[in-house]
């Protein structure tokens with residue numbers, strides 16, 4: 174299995190190198206050269222299996238010879254052992270034909286743990302084999318950072334630096350990033366918004382001296398291994414609801430397009446997914462693009478669903494690559510236009526996208542109202558992101574069973590949940606002391622040179638090197 178860049182101008186890589194690299198050297202994102210498929214019989218045979226067994230069968234064809242069967246099965250087992258639910262990704266019924274997929278039972282209470290816990294295991298295995306060390310730099314709107322720190326804290330071959338927008342993450346998210354005490358963890362609060370964090374991260378990858386000098390690795394959702402790990406719960410949930418014998422639709426609260434793109438991969442692998450519905454908050458570039466074909470950036474307006482406060486949706490590039498029949502030159506052209514403010518998707522590509530994806534946008538008021546309403550109608554306490562999903566799903570509900578992804582635990586966003594329900598959602602007991610632990614964070618400006626210097630300094634001191 175080899176991986177190629179969406180911009181058509183970087184070397185093809187193995188799974189291992191794709192995972193350790195993150196962004197391609199031509200600025201593109203890695204995707205599998207061909208997408209393996211599972212037959213109707215293969216999928217039917219997964220009924221009743223554990224999450225871990227389904228994970229093995231779904232991901233195995235993508236991993237190639239990076240890990241043996243035995244090692245890969247062991248990494249999967251370790252990745253999900255720390256989850257607070259035996260089903261890992263349990264389904265809850267909301268209405269006659271509507272189900273909630275709870276993806277918040279991992280150690281940092283958001284779906285990011287599904288990929289990050291596995292990536293932590295895979296990095297450790299690959300790096301300990303080669304004796305190399307890497308510097309992981311991540312940009313976060315809150316949940317990726319906490320999940321990455323949790324997955325990499327204390328690992329001997331890795332330093333992890335997380336850039337988050339100062340003042341724009343929830344207190345629980347911030348504390349999950351600033352309270353770990355391990356020396357290899359570095360939380361950086363940047364003056365700016367998430368798009369600034371993501372832009373500086375991309376700049377670091379495009380600065381080859383820096384990139385090679387610190388052995389930069391990325392774990393943002395541009396990392397293919399992240400997308401891959403998320404393909405699994407589309408299979409596990411759809412199979413629980415009767416796939417492959419009947420089709421299922423999914424609604425996905427979306428920011429960087431990583432989670433929903435994993436659903437597209439599941440569909441391409443043969444899972445009968447009828448529609449993938451993009452749910453956005455007021456930062457609605459994806460919804461506008463699917464409506465009008467115009468992908469035009471606007472400034473980010475902070476919302477009560479901060480993990481979706483994004484205007485440049487990185488993984489959309491992967492969707493465009495396929496919609497443009499894998500024409501890397503065409504994608505490069507669009508991305509160059511994006512730097513100048515935006516682009517128009519061609520009519521053919523737009524039709525392809527609309528065949529796969531539908532979309533909806535939810536205002537702040539309607540998000541809050543949905544949290545109140547869902548509690549009254551179903552007894553479920555939703556986080557604001559999940560509430561956006563449920564609202565858009567209801568607008569798109571048809572005869573096909575609908576699964577909405579619940580992307581975070583309500584206790585991660587207590588202010589919005591308390592406003593809507595009158596109750597402060599409690600953290601699970603294992604993290605009840607989060608507010609008592611001391612915080613450790615470095616304030617940084619939105620400046621590439623300063624950031625690179627800080628990272629170089631930090632990794633050259635102490636026990637590393």
Ligand SMILES: *Cc1c(COP(=O)(O)O)cnc(C)c1O
Nearest residue numbers: 316428429430431432480580581
């Ligand atoms: C990251 C995140 C999202 C958006 O996921 P993408 O893969 O970026 O589309 C939605 N909700 C929550 C809670 C998140 O942490």
